[in-house]
Amino acid sequence: MTATQTPATNLDPWTQPLETLDPSEGTLYQRGLLHEYMRRLRREDPVHWSPTGPTGGYWSVTRFDDIVAIDSNHQVFSSDRDITVGDAPEDFAPRNFIAADPPVHDAQRKSVTPAVAPHRLVELEALIRERTAGVLDSLPRGETFDWVDKVSIELTTQFLATLFDFPWEDRRLLPYWSDVTTSTEQVGNTTFPAEERERILMECLGYFTKLWTERAAAPPKFDFLSLMAHNPETRDMVDNPLEFLGNLMLLIVGGNDTTRNSMSGGVIFMHDNPAEFAKLKANPALAASAVPEIIRYQSPVAHMRRTALEDFEFGGRHIRKGERVVMWYVSGNRDESVIERPDDFIIDRTRPRHHVAFGFGIHRCMGNRAAELQLRILWEEIVKRFPKGIEVVGEPERGVSNFILGITKLPVRIAA
Numbered sequence: 001m002t003a004t005q006t007p008a009t010n011l012d013p014w015t016q017p018l019e020t021l022d023p024s025e026g027t028l029y030q031r032g033l034l035h036e037y038m039r040r041l042r043r044e045d046p047v048h049w050s051p052t053g054p055t056g057g058y059w060s061v062t063r064f065d066d067i068v069a070i071d072s073n074h075q076v077f078s079s080d081r082d083i084t085v086g087d088a089p090e091d092f093a094p095r096n097f098i099a100a101d102p103p104v105h106d107a108q109r110k111s112v113t114p115a116v117a118p119h120r121l122v123e124l125e126a127l128i129r130e131r132t133a134g135v136l137d138s139l140p141r142g143e144t145f146d147w148v149d150k151v152s153i154e155l156t157t158q159f160l161a162t163l164f165d166f167p168w169e170d171r172r173l174l175p176y177w178s179d180v181t182t183s184t185e186q187v188g189n190t191t192f193p194a195e196e197r198e199r200i201l202m203e204c205l206g207y208f209t210k211l212w213t214e215r216a217a218a219p220p221k222f223d224f225l226s227l228m229a230h231n232p233e234t235r236d237m238v239d240n241p242l243e244f245l246g247n248l249m250l251l252i253v254g255g256n257d258t259t260r261n262s263m264s265g266g267v268i269f270m271h272d273n274p275a276e277f278a279k280l281k282a283n284p285a286l287a288a289s290a291v292p293e294i295i296r297y298q299s300p301v302a303h304m305r306r307t308a309l310e311d312f313e314f315g316g317r318h319i320r321k322g323e324r325v326v327m328w329y330v331s332g333n334r335d336e337s338v339i340e341r342p343d344d345f346i347i348d349r350t351r352p353r354h355h356v357a358f359g360f361g362i363h364r365c366m367g368n369r370a371a372e373l374q375l376r377i378l379w380e381e382i383v384k385r386f387p388k389g390i391e392v393v394g395e396p397e398r399g400v401s402n403f404i405l406g407i408t409k410l411p412v413r414i415a416a
């Protein structure tokens with residue numbers, strides 16, 4: 001909460017005056033209110049101006065087609081510098097390619113894409129399956145444990161460690177640095193105060209700088225660091241420490257929170273919808289369409305933000321040059337005019353990939369196929385082993401953020 005946001009006394013989305021509705025309040029998801037905020041905005045004010053916000057006023061775009069239109073128009077709606085609803089502080093704003101426009105964006109994205117290219121994923125599939133099986137086989141039976149820690153964090157961390165070729169014994173540093181990165185006032189989560197956050201991230205930079213130096217001196221490989229260190233467009237990045245750190249933060253968070261929260265969300269959705277789990281059990285090939293449905297339904301990245309480079313008429317509203325424009329993917333994914341029965345979890349939809357959870361346009365998620373692969377393998381291996389599914393035995397705990405919609409604890413039990 002900052003000076004521009006006043007403590008909300010009434011958070012009820014339907015009784016507040018429309019003009020005061022501010023969906024960037026960081027606790028809405030935790031309190032189970034975010035979807036209702038979005039429903040009201042989609043219905044009554046699909047291009048909505050909130051004068052408050054973490055660092056000032058911003059537009060909310062909540063309908064599917066409008067999100068696609070803004071995300072596709074990078075000439076007018078820039079990613080330069082900030083991609084969350086609030087601006088990063090002046091004194092510490094590491095740069096990276098998700099928060100950049102062409103040509104910087106294109107060159108840097110291209111340098112790391114081979115780590116998750118289709119042929120590389122084919123090579124990695126057997127390894128991911130073996131590790132997933134190992135983690136699932138090690139789970140306790142007939143007793144309560146936290147699925148987030150034992151499965152979602154462990155599996156996404158193992159995969160990310162592979163993409164970075166990161167020292168295996170230190171791999172839990174990755175989710176730790178991810179949590180530090182996503183803890184900012186701008187997203188409404190201050191678990192790590194700004195100074196401590198900066199100190200920890202500089203440690204992360206120090207750790208990775210050593211790895212970079214080793215990779216630069218060795219023959220090229222397919223991990224993120226080696227790819228950047230050997231690419232003519234990015235090989236000097238290490239000399240610009242804040243840009244190097246920014247890209248590390250992007251790759252760490254990109255491959256971490258997102259898939260992790262989809263792994264946890266999927267368990268809740270299957271538990272709440274036993275008929276859908278029964279369909280999957282009867283036909284495990286449905287994992288291919290269950291996975292995009294899980295991702296749509298969870299929408300782990302709630303929004304991306306752009307900045308208007310010029311005045312622009314949109315949806316009957318006048319967006320002025322310099323204004324913040326937030327695309328709420330979490331809302332587009334429940335837009336009843338585009339997705340049939342959007343509030344239902346249905347694993348055999350005819351167009352399961354018709355969602356905006358991965359964004360759209362030139363910044364569309366670089367790791368989308370990698371994420372789908374990890375989740376598909378997870379569900380294929382779950383149905384093989386646990387015919388009764390995973391029982392959720394307590395209230396899931398949800399994180400505080402207007403950006404990452406996360407599940408921090410999920411007590412479950414697997415039948416003995």
Ligand code: HEM
Pocket residue numbers: 071097098099109116163250251254255256258259262295299300301304329356357358359360361362363364365366367368370371
């Ligand atoms: C369910 C899992 C995931 C979801 C929902 C997700 C979502 C997103 C979204 C919404 C964007 C921004 C799109 C836009 O601005 O149009 C994005 C970008 C990105 N994602 Fe993901 N992501 C996931 C998994 C991953 C994984 C596994 C990786 C890495 C291995 C990754 C790496 C990235 C990167 C590098 C970008 C920046 C792309 C660019 O700016 O060109 N993501 N992701």
